[in-house]
Amino acid sequence: MARLQGKVAIVTGGAQGIGATYAKALAREGARVCVADIDNPEPIVAAINADGGQALGILVDVTSPGSVADMIGKAVSAYGSLDILVNNAALFGKLPLKPFEQISSDEWDRVMAVNIRGVFECCKAATPQMRAQNYGKIVNIASGTVYKGTPMLLHYVTSKGAMVAFTRALAREVGAAGIRVNCIAPGLTMSENVKENSSWADSLVSKINETRAIQRDQEPDDLTGTLLYLCSPDSDFVTGQTVVVDGGSVMH
Numbered sequence: 152m153a154r155l156q157g158k159v160a161i162v163t164g165g166a167q168g169i170g171a172t173y174a175k176a177l178a179r180e181g182a183r184v185c186v187a188d189i190d191n192p193e194p195i196v197a198a199i200n201a202d203g204g205q206a207l208g209i210l211v212d213v214t215s216p217g218s219v220a221d222m223i224g225k226a227v228s229a230y231g232s233l234d235i236l237v238n239n240a241a242l243f244g245k246l247p248l249k250p251f252e253q254i255s256s257d258e259w260d261r262v263m264a265v266n267i268r269g270v271f272e273c274c275k276a277a278t279p280q281m282r283a284q285n286y287g288k289i290v291n292i293a294s295g296t297v298y299k300g301t302p303m304l305l306h307y308v309t310s311k312g313a314m315v316a317f318t319r320a321l322a323r324e325v326g327a328a329g330i331r332v333n334c335i336a337p338g339l340t341m342s343e344n345v346k347e348n349s350s351w352a353d354s355l356v357s358k359i360n361e362t363r364a365i366q367r368d369q370e371p372d373d374l375t376g377t378l379l380y381l382c383s384p385d386s387d388f389v390t391g392q393t394v395v396v397d398g399g400s401v402m403h
Contacts, residue, residue, distance in 0.1 A: 153181030154383040159230040161185045161222065163213055163273060164240030166192040168342035172371035173237055173378055178204030180379055182235065185226040187211045189240075213240045213269030216276070223276045233280045235288045235382045238270040241310070243294075244344025248303040259306045266310035270317065274332075278325060285329040288382050291318050293336040295397040311336075315393050322391035331390040333381045338397025340369045364399025373398075 160177045164170035166188035174195055178184045183205040186192040192208035199206035207229050211222040226233055242265045270291055281287025294311035301308055314334055322332040339345065339359050360366050377396050380386050395401045 156181035158234040160235035162237040170239040176375035248350040251305040262306040287330040289332040291334040298401040334393040362400040
């Protein structure tokens with residue numbers, strides 16, 4: 152039996168890039184997946200269903216409490232429970248690298264709204280159902296940049312540092328309710344948006360690869376093994392942790 156047979160999962164930012172890879176991986180392990188995104192999720196939903204999985208598309212703005220509540224309601228209404236929440240929605244791939252003095256206040260606030268408050272809104276809306284079940288898995292997404300102090304992306308790195316702290320504190324609050332909260336910190340991953348962003352030129356990617364013990368590009372599929380572990384019963388006694396998946400660039 153697949154590890155997630157009978158489980159219900161929501162993946163925010165699931166319509167493209169790494170989020171789409173997460174959604175497909177969860178479906179292959181038997182989960183019924185709600186692909187939630189501000190962009191059209193239907194192509195990924197169709198791909199999952201064509202592959203024999205079960206998926207539902209939900210339009211959501213993670214910065215809107217009403218939109219997030221609607222997302223949770225649709226998931227539970229369609230599938231009867233909510234076991235897994237993957238907080239993947241974030242601003243990154245299209246952000247230009249720039250000195251922090253050149254980051255506008257509006258851009259800073261937008262990154263914080265999506266990358267931090269969006270996760271807060273999703274967790275706040277999801278935990279009542281998980282508490283009622285006395286079980287749940289929440290997986291947040293940080294970044295290896297947190298441990299490196301990567302320059303030229305101060306708003307992004309700050310937001311992902313918050314995810315590490317957020318994960319630890321929330322895990323303490325909800326552990327007694329059977330809810331596990333963990334975090335993945337990827338290295339630079341060659342998603343579509345990263346490949347299309349001129350800030351990530353080949354020479355810069357090569358320099359990052361040289362810092363890794365496993366010296367190659369990181370692909371979205373490199374993250375799915377860790378994701379599935381954190382979403383499955385295999386990790387039922389693991390909470391509050393951040394796992395760096397970056398080929399050994401960061402070791403902590």
